[in-house]
Amino acid sequence: MADIHPAGTGSRIIRWIDYRLPFVGMLQHELYEYPTPRNLSYWWNFGSLAGIMLVVLIVTGIVLAMQYTPHADYAFDSVERIMRDVNFGWMLRYAHMNGASMFFAIVYIHLFRGLYYGSYKQPRELLWILGVVILVLMIATAFMGYVLPWGQMSYWAATVITNLFSAIPWVGQSIVTLLWGGFTVGNPTLNRFYALHYLLPFVIVAVVLLHLIALHRFGSNNPLGIDVKGPQDSLPFHPYFTIKDLFGLSVFLLIYAFFVFYAPNFLGSSDNYIPANPMQTPNHIVPEWYLLPYYAILRSVPNKLLGVIMAFGSIFLLFIVPWLDTSPVRSARFRPIYKWVFWLLVIDVIALGWVGANPPEGLVVTVGQIATFYYFVHFLILFPVIGKVEQPRPLPVSIGTAVLRHSEGAQLGTAGAPMVKP
């Protein structure tokens, strides 16, 4: 199986290439043989789903870019032309805009999976950090992409978010003017956002490749959080996980297709179907759902500069998670306290999303402040403290024995003694 010269039709050409550029052999090892922990659950499908969504967004984006006009006077109309006159234009546009939402949903689940199972812990710290870099690039890309249709929300979200930089002391306003290329968000801003929106996804591709290289250095984590000790603990990626990923993909595509074909505007804002009007602000400026928690944190802090710092900080905090967590054990399955505290974070982030979606009045403000406070407490205090204080449950000897015991119990209906593996 370590044969880097596959036999079969066309293999002479492949051998000729592979001898000079060992690409095929490398792919063979990394995609086919790659030893994967045999106990991965469906929570491990989300990485490949994210990769696929990146490709979908790039391909739909390129085809849309062929029809889109990045000028303030024409952008909105060019998008409508895509929706109405371009063959399948409506499908490509809806696929692209809902694809962005799906991409974030997948990446957030992927991230929380990492937090729960300790996938960020040694030796995968850099893998985690690269993931956070990808998240930051995604946020930048999505923000700029949303400006391109030049609707009301496009224009005003651009105005609000670029204005954040004016909070920086001394140079803030100069930076904002630099970003705008003018005295307000306008055509120069649109053009540069278009150029960057086209560029950044390819930067994301490069970081994803680094992310995969880092992953393959030590292999995937697994629900038990214990290391793979030998071939009895793992299975080759192909065919076991290729088919599992394919199945997961088809289920995900069902959800994606439902949004694209039956509820394409559900996740968006109706205000963005109004052409941008610099003289009139919409009643409620709201970002897309995947940016709501950061928006909530921003608004929850009464001080402008501090709000900006904490909003950006909430993301940058993720970079140091591997060093904030002091637990000797990876997976929350064996962490009796953290197991429940994790869900508090999930609820907190959802609450922040709700806060971001609603006008900052009354109950919304109170919840926002509590939720923001808890978010930082969770990472800066609970992470280090719980790791030190809690008593982890005993870990299984190995993945193989744990899996066998599970399957034995299922087959024989008894909790038999673990079979000794030769």
Added chain:
Amino acid sequence: MLNLLSAALLIAAVFAAPLPSNAAEETPPLPRQEWSFFGIFGTYDRASAQRGFQVYKEVCSACHPVKHLFSRDLAELGYSEDEVKAIAASYQVTDGPNDQGEMYQRPGRPSDPIPGPFPNDQAARVANNGALPPDLSMIAKARDGGPDFVFGLLTGYKDPPPGFKLLTGMSYNEYFPGQQIAMPPPLSDGAVTFADGTPATVPQMAHDVVTFLTWAAEPNLEPRHRTGFKVMLFLVIAAGIFYAAKRKIWSTAH
């Protein structure tokens, strides 16, 4: 698994929960209408859309443009090629410059956009007491509540409640945010005579023009629903086959 379910339910509940509001005047909840295009099998009732176009042409187009609609698009509503040409030709369209360097008017062609009543926004404001009648080609998608909102607005004119401060030139409307709108009630019973004999009551005209306007905002709804059905069906079958293959491949794993 239970935790996942709880998380999903929590998300749904949180975002669906109505927020207690401190607003002095509440917009009442929009009455939900029966629309032919509603739901996953929805389609546009062509007869209703044609009546709606007639309402647009005879009532609304005096102030509101539909700049994203071309005369040729009307063919999708069931008009014949000749009818479309006739409708297009009923409009005068600015073309040019000609060889003398002048812009000139000519009858419209199907490839022309349906021209609006005013040459620009400023002219529109002058003719409407400073208010700008919005373009209607996207209106059904550009307002929260969509078609129900537009219907509610068209039928929601009534006398203001006692004590309500109505500014000059404004009309009271139940569903418009702020409850006062610069547009006077555009529809009245019998304002239009429908070719198919349908009685032109205000709710009927509102229903038909909303069908037309929803089509104008979302002309590809029907191909979208049709393709969606095929895609979902394919994916359900694919998921089933992939699951069976997965089970089979994994059966030798343990």
Added chain:
Amino acid sequence: MADLAHQNVTGAHSGETRRDFLILTASAIGAVGVAATIWPFIDSLNPARDTLALATSEVDIGPVQVGQRLTVAWRGKPVFIDHRTPEEIKAAEGVDVSSLRDPQADSARVKKPEWLVIIGVCTHLGCIPLGQKAGDDRGPYGGWFCPCHGSIYDTSGRIRQGPAPLNLVVPPYEFTGDTMIKIG
């Protein structure tokens, strides 16, 4: 034990064929899915509906006098409409077709002999030949003359001299009335 082994062998065998069938089906479904997905991307590059709407032009040729030539735009290209004089028609019809570089009888290039409708793009390298305006050089055959490389066309728009390989192209058109033609 032998029975069990035997059962395992046959079980494994039918299991394998079922697995192969499933894999075959799964692969086939995957391939169909991918193919069906690719088509919209490619088709979106085809002319959009607004471009197609401009694919035909209707021209009123009533005002064009005998001997006059009109240029109209069609699909971004110039179309020459020539209301030919009887002399021009005679000259066009009287040519020995087999002597032409691109043999084509005049009758094959017109629907009504007094109207010649041709695309005004030289078949050599795409310049627009002269001959539409009064005072233009029409070349020795009274047709059109391309100034770029000297291609010469006759009163039927056929290539007679110069580097162009083919006659000026006749676009698809029809008479929708006595004096109305629809091009495209």
